Amino acid sequence: MKHVVACIDGSASTQSVCDYASWAALRLQTPLTLFHVLDEARYPTETNMTGNIGLGSREALLEQLAELDQQRSKLALEQGHHMLESAKLRATQSGVEHINLRQRHGDLAESLLEVEDSMRLLVMGLHGEETTRTNRVGSQLETVVRTMHRPILIAPEEFTEPKNVMLAFDGSDSSRKGIRMLAESPIFRGLPLHLVMVGADTNDSRASIEAASNHLRELGHNARFEIRSGEVEPALHAYQEEHNIDLLVMGAYGHSRIRQFLVGSTTTSLLQTTNSALLLLR
Structure with a gap:
């Protein structure tokens, strides 16, 4: 059965994305998947230090930096898990019964493409986590729209149940x-x-x-x-x-x-x- 998929990223639009996705899932009578992707550019799974071999006393420092990167990635995964659980509670309170949680580490567009066959509708926020005041459209949104073959519901920061x-x-x-x-x-x-x-x-x-x-x-x-x-x-x-x-x-x-x-x-x-x-x- 195809799902409504909502991208949860911790931006100001996250609650609105959850609400629009819940509204769509209820009207379509289809399960809801809450989807969080940890950006590999910001939180790499491994720190590549091959270009620093032979730096002698600096190797210990590089190892410490690698450990810090791993800790940051672990904390970001935990934060994403909490976001998904909060979004699940919000969707449940809206009346959605069948909710799946998915968390991945990698590129957002590529991760969404992997689940596209099971997707009926994709819901994303207009403003991403790193959207600036001068650029109202998130760069992730641009890439996803270029890539996907499914309808995309783009949510503003405030939810308004569609009546017209x-x-x-x-x-x-x-x-x-x-x-x-x-x-x-x-x-x-x-x-x-x-x-x-x-x-x-x-x-x-x-x-x-x-x-x-x-x-x-x-x-x-x-x-x-x-x-x-x-x-x-x-x-x-x-x-x-x-x-x-x-x-x-x-x-x-x-x-x-x-x-x-x-x-x-x-x-x-x-x-x-x-x-x-x-x-x-x-």
């Missing part, structure tokens, strides 16, 4: 895939769905978004659509504010374009400015 969902629709393959997901996934059942297209209100664009909206309605969803002019990011944010949208859904790039992520894209712009949860479809 908006899909940024442009008629592309990824946005049509978004329509299928909105139609079929139980995570959206009973929630008002807003389809918003930014661009010229032509016969073709109206026919495309109207057909998508009608498809959702035929399957029992409360769906509406709107076409707005202007720049994409301000128009989408304006619609969000006017209609109290809690969750924005977007199609991420296909792998042929994924390396453009965080290089002047609409996705990047929305990640940099959003204050709500963002679901990226793959």
